Amino acid sequence: MNLQKRILGLALSLALAAAVALLAPSAASAEVRPTLYWGTRGRSVRLVQWKLSEWGYYRGYVDGIYGSRTYRAVVAFQRRNGLHVDGLVGAHTWRALGFGYTVAAAARVPTAYVAPSRSSAVHLLARAVAAESHGEPYRGQVAVAAVMMNRLSNPRFPQTLSGVIFQPHALESVSNGLYWRRTPDATAYAAARDAVNGFDPTYGSIFFWNPYKPVAGWIWTRRIVTQIGKHVFAR
DSSP: OHHHHHHHHHHHHHHHHHHHHHHSOOGGGSOEEEOBOTTOBSHHHHHHHHHHHHTTSOOSOOOSBOOHHHHHHHHHHHHHTTOOOSSOBOHHHHHHTTOOOEEEOOTTOOGGGTOOSHHHHHHHHHHHHHHHHTTSOHHHHHHHHHHHHHHHTSTTSOSSHHHHHTSTTTOHHHHHSHHHHSOOOHHHHHHHHHHHTTOOTTSSOOEEEOTTSOOOGGGGGSOEEEEETTEEEEO
């Protein structure tokens, strides 16, 4: 009889412990959301697309691919809701969307894409320099970065550095993925720093291209200012 009571008591204790474990909040069970940025794919992107679609910011397929439409929708949402406008879905944007998740740092997010500091701008530009002007003379590498900086003050282009660089079809290296694959070297960083500090060997140009490669016909209607290395620069 005593053995039966002990077995029954043990069973009740185990059942109670299981119920408490199921009902109690657990840090391990909290869903972790990554920081989302251009090029990210997956379920979290679909969730953001769905929410932005419900609120009228996003018009497109909920396909889980963070591309130009998703970027524009995120930027519009951030601007409308008084958030820092950078096109990233980080902690503040997740919360503004109504999701109280812990946000994990994205391992491959460039520093420049996270904070609007001078060092972050240099990092973002250095990637563009490495991808677009690798092998060009130093002055030509500064010139490519200077074009990106000049676009910031031109109303025809996005008003953030990330917006300028990731604008659809603006840079070939972004379209073909080379922007992410090529690691900038010390020269690329130095060229980016010079451009951020105001060095502009293009004299205010907002376009550049390699005339030895096939390009869209309209680009030749722009007024060419100078040629440095293999690139021409125009307004």
